[in-house]
Amino acid sequence: xxxxxxxxxxxxxxxxxxLLARVRNSKYPFxxxxxxxxxxxxxxxxxxxxxxxxxxxxxxxxxxxxxxxxIGLENFTRLFEDEVFWAAVRHHGVLLLVxxxxxxxxxxxxxxxxxxxxxxKGAGMTGIWGSKFYRVVFFLPQVLAVAIxxxxxQAIYRPDETGVINSMLAKVGVEPIGxxxxxxxxxxxxxxxxxxxxxGFYVVLFSAGMSSIPKDVFEAAALDGAGRFTLFFRITLPxxxxxxxxxxxxxxxxxxxxFALVQVLSVDRGGxxxxxxxxxxxxxxxxxNFSKFGYxxxxxxxxxxxxxxxxxxxxxxxxxxxxxF
Amino acid sequence: xxxxxxGTTSAADPVHKPSPRTxxxxxxxxxxxxxIGVFGTLSHVALAIWAILIIGPIVWTFLASFKTNTEIFGDxxxxxxxxxxxxxxxxxxxxxxGQYMLNTVFVVAxxxxxxxxxxxxxAYVLARYKFPGNRAVYYLxxxxxTFPVFLALVPxxxxxxxxxxxxxxxxxxxVYIAYSLxxxxxxxxxxxxxxxxxxxxxxxxxxxxHTRTFFQIMMPMAKxxxxxxxxxxxxxxxxxxxxxxxxxxxxxxxxWLITQGVANISTSxxxxxxxxxxxxxxxMAIIPVMVVYIVFQRQIxxxxxxxxxx
Numbered sequence: 167x168x169x170x171x172x173x174x175x176x177x178x179x180x181x182x183x184x185l186l187a188r189v190r191n192s193k194y195p196f197x198x199x200x201x202x203x204x205x206x207x208x209x210x211x212x213x214x215x216x217x218x219x220x221x222x223x224x225x226x227x228x229x230x231x232x233x234x235x236x237i238g239l240e241n242f243t244r245l246f247e248d249e250v251f252w253a254a255v256r257h258h259g260v261l262l263l264v265x266x267x268x269x270x271x272x273x274x275x276x277x278x279x280x281x282x283x284x285x286x287k288g289a290g291m292t293g294i295w296g297s298k299f300y301r302v303v304f305f306l307p308q309v310l311a312v313a314i315x316x317x318x319x320q321a322i323y324r325p326d327e328t329g330v331i332n333s334m335l336a337k338v339g340v341e342p343i344g345x346x347x348x349x350x351x352x353x354x355x356x357x358x359x360x361x362x363x364x365x366g367f368y369v370v371l372f373s374a375g376m377s378s379i380p381k382d383v384f385e386a387a388a389l390d391g392a393g394r395f396t397l398f399f400r401i402t403l404p405x406x407x408x409x410x411x412x413x414x415x416x417x418x419x420x421x422x423x424x425f426a427l428v429q430v431l432s433v434d435r436g437g438x439x440x441x442x443x444x445x446x447x448x449x450x451x452x453x454x455n456f457s458k459f460g461y462x463x464x465x466x467x468x469x470x471x472x473x474x475x476x477x478x479x480x481x482x483x484x485x486x487x488x489x490x491f
Numbered sequence: 492x493x494x495x496x497x498g499t500t501s502a503a504d505p506v507h508k509p510s511p512r513t514x515x516x517x518x519x520x521x522x523x524x525x526x527i528g529v530f531g532t533l534s535h536v537a538l539a540i541w542a543i544l545i546i547g548p549i550v551w552t553f554l555a556s557f558k559t560n561t562e563i564f565g566d567x568x569x570x571x572x573x574x575x576x577x578x579x580x581x582x583x584x585x586x587x588x589g590q591y592m593l594n595t596v597f598v599v600a601x602x603x604x605x606x607x608x609x610x611x612x613x614a615y616v617l618a619r620y621k622f623p624g625n626r627a628v629y630y631l632x633x634x635x636x637t638f639p640v641f642l643a644l645v646p647x648x649x650x651x652x653x654x655x656x657x658x659x660x661x662x663x664x665x666v667y668i669a670y671s672l673x674x675x676x677x678x679x680x681x682x683x684x685x686x687x688x689x690x691x692x693x694x695x696x697x698x699x700x701h702t703r704t705f706f707q708i709m710m711p712m713a714k715x716x717x718x719x720x721x722x723x724x725x726x727x728x729x730x731x732x733x734x735x736x737x738x739x740x741x742x743x744x745x746x747w748l749i750t751q752g753v754a755n756i757s758t759s760x761x762x763x764x765x766x767x768x769x770x771x772x773x774x775m776a777i778i779p780v781m782v783v784y785i786v787f788q789r790q791i792x793x794x795x796x797x798x799x800x801x
Contacts, residue, residue, distance in 0.1 A: 193620055196701035200616045204609040204672055205628065211650065211669035212635050218646035276541065279534045296538075302788050303542045306549075309784045309791075311730030313750040314776050317757040321555065321770070322548055330551055362544065370792050422639065426732045430754050446641045446733075453645050454737070466642040473639055 223463040234460060241464035251465065254445045255472075257353060258422055261360075261444075262476070266417035268361050270410060273368035276304065278398055280369065281376045301373065304366035312363070316430030319359050320346075323431070346431060349441035356427055356442055364420070368413050375409035376402060411484045415477050422473050425450065445469045549777060556582075556771035578767035579775070582756075588772045590745060591752035592779075595729060598660055598748060602667035603724045607717065609668060610675030611683075615705055617676065618683035619691075629680065635673030640733065648737055658743045666738060667728050674727075675720055682716035683709070719790050722783075726791075729780065749776050 223241055227234035245251050280297040307315065322330040323345040332342035345355040379402065387401055425446035429435055432442040435451065445465060453462035556578050557571040583589040617629045647666070648657075656662025686709060694704045710717070735748040747755075753776050756769050784791065 193701060194622070197616050197620055197622055199702075200612040200705075201628065204613040204676075205631075207609065207665060207669045208632065208635070208672050211647065211666050212643065212672075213631070215643035215646035215650055216638055218650075219642050222645060272541075276538065279538055296535075300538050300542060301792070302785070303545055305788070305792065306545055306781065306784065309726055309730075309780050310777060311732060311750045311780075313732040313754045314730075314773065317753055317769075317773055318548055318552055318777075320757060321552065321766075330548070365541070366545070374792075419639075423641075425641070430757065446639075449641050449644060450733075450737075453648075459645050463642075463645050466639075466644065469639055470642045474637070477637070 219463050219466050222460055223467045225460045227458075227460040227463075229457045229459075237460070241461050242468070244461070245464055245468060250440055250443065250448060251445075251468075253440045254443045254448050257442065257444055258472070260353060261357060261421035261424060262418055264357055265360050265364070265421050266414050268357075269364045269368055269417055270413055272361070273365050273372055273413075274403075274406075274410075276300075276365070276369045277372035277376060278402070281373055301370060304369050306366065307363040308367045310363070312426035313430055315359060315363055316427050320431060323355055347438055349438050352432060352438060352442045356424070356431055359427055359431070360420070360424065364417065368417075371409060371413060372406060375406045379405050407484075411481065414484065415480050418476050418480060419473060422446075422469060422476070549781075552770050552777070553774050556767055556774050558767055558770075578765075578771040581765065581768045582771040582775060585768070587745070587747075588749070588752065588756075588775050591747055591749040592775070594660070594746060595749040598663055598667070599725060599728045601660075602664040602671070602728055603721060605664065605668040606671040606675055606724050606728075607721055610672055610720075611679050611710065611713070611717065612705075613672070614676045614679035615683050615709065618680040619688075629676075632673050632676040635670075636677065640670065644733075644737060651738060657738060658740055658746065660746060663735065663738050663748075666734055667731070670734070671724050671728065675724065678720055679713075679716065682713060686712055715790075719793070722787050722791055725783070726780070 222234065224236060224238060225234035226237045226241070280300055310318075324330075324332065325344040325347050326332065326342055329342065329345070331345065336342065344351065346352050383401060383405075384397060387397055392400070423446055424444045428442055428444050428447050429450075432438075435443075435447065446469070449462050449465045449469070452458050452465065554571055557574045557576075559572075613628075613632070617625060617632075651657050651662050651666065654662070656665065690708060690712070691704055694708050695701075699708070730750060731748070732750040732754065735751045736754075739746055739748065739751070753772055756772050
């Protein structure tokens with residue numbers, strides 16, 4: 167056994183160890199050494215751009231060689247009068263309402279089926295046969311790149327008879343539908359893809375939440391005569407509230423994004439006729455196609471405030487007492 | 492009393508009537524067994540429909556890569572006449588999918604390694620050492636998760652440009668690492684907090700330096716968490732679309748990553764009328780990810796939910 171080279175002397179400050187040993191093993195050089203690379207990288211590429219974005223939003227910077235001039239809040243007043251900006255915001259509103267609601271409802275339904283609908287067996291509730299397989303399959307769209315999913319659905323949504331959906335409709339005698347070229351349908355088609363991709367993630371999330379509910383709760387309720395549905399609505403759902411809150415916030419933040427899907431799937435990048443444009447797409451276009459960097463940054467700032475407001479509101483409104491178990 | 496009444500409804504037994512508590516569940520169970528049959532079938536139907544909705548498009552794309560151009564413009568629901576691999580060959584060569592794949596593998600490997608190294612170093616220090624500014628640095632990292640990337644897009648482009656890193660893989664790698672740090676630090680510091688201090692203390696008493704303790708003792712103990720987060724980072728960075736199209740312009744097509752490559756092919760396929768090639772490219776982009784997912788799906792699902800579910 168190795169003897170401690172510097173046995174601690176009772177009563178002596180710093181354990182009585184010689185100075186050299188203290189300095190060599192001191193924690194501060196270690197802390198700095200370990201933190202410096204990540205922090206520097208992070209500040210340069212993340213923090214400083216975020217701060218600069220606010221600055222640039224207050225200028226009228228219009229090109230790589232132009233010099234920016236401070237124009238105060240003029241970009242924002244122009245933003246208020248911009249038709250396209252408000253169209254994008256309206257679309258975000260629709261996305262925000264439909265996508266979280268639909269995704270959570272569908273995911274809850276499938277989680278219920280996979281976890282609790284098998285009836286009571288022994289000590290707890292079990293899922294339906296094959297739940298493991300379904301869970302693996304359902305999660306698959308999440309691991310695909312959004313851009314890839316977009317290209318994939320281009321072929322499915324093709325507006326003539328060669329599109330996959332339209333082919334199937336043709337078999338039952340329905341005329342082909344212009345999924346992405348009809349201004350009224352385009353946004354809904356894109357939302358369908360978003361929901362398609364998101365459901366699996368939330369099935370897994372809710373399943374994990376359901377399995378963390380202790381079995382005694384279910385047992386007690388079942389002993390009192392509760393059937394499967396009562397169990398779900400009166401017990402599982404309230405206990406899952408925290409997880410559902412998290413899901414709502416995540417989905418809402420995704421509703422403010424939708425960049426890759428709209429860029430790849432929509433006609434004319436946000437068409438037809440601005441029927442599907444979203445703010446991230448507008449920011450990207452304004453900045454990199456039109457070089458209006460000041461204006462684009464102002465849009466970024468507006469997007470940021472909308473996202474933060476949504477997250478804060480959701481957390482506040484859906485707050486309930488934490489149930490500890 | 493207990494011996495006579497557990498489990499059995501002895502309706503004929505006048506003396507020991509079964510207590511209400513044990514009788515009712517039994518009766519309920521019997522009554523509800525019939526609806527279970529119908530409900531069970533409906534559930535399977537619903538689940539199967541969704542499973543088809545998911546597998547369907549992917550299988551269709553895969554099959555379409557074997558069709559010829561005219562077949563694709565015919566009925567979408569027929570099987571290909573022959574299963575030649577020429578579309579795949581064309582996608583690999585002419586459409587440079589091979590190049591894009593190699594680029595993406597290189598970039599993602601470097602940036603995941605960098606993210607995990609720097610992220611775990613930062614998370615370890617933040618989780619286990621008290622020093623002035625610890626909380627400030629931690630919140631600085633974590634708050635990065637709440638900001639939309641689009642806010643920083645324009646200045647980021649210029650920062651990278653001023654550093655001369657536009658159109659380079661190094662620029663992309665550094666940006667990927669920087670933007671993956673918040674998530675990594677957040678999860679890993681929570682994880683490091685759960686590791687026992689006794690082992691580290693024993694090591695230090697034996698004269699191990701902080702660095703050695705970290706690399707040789709704490710990191711191996713954190714392996715499950717590290718594996719989950721590594722997989723997340725790999726998937727997330729492989730699937731990046733926005734950052735590559737901003738940082739790697741059209742001047743350096745040979746450096747492009749696979750997501751932007753495939754998206755670009757979809758627009759040019761319209762002009763060159765090589766749809767099977769495009770579907771082959773799409774399949775080539777999907778299959779590696781699917782394989783990684785199927786192999787690691789248990790780690791992915793458990794790692795994901797351990798953080799988000801309280």
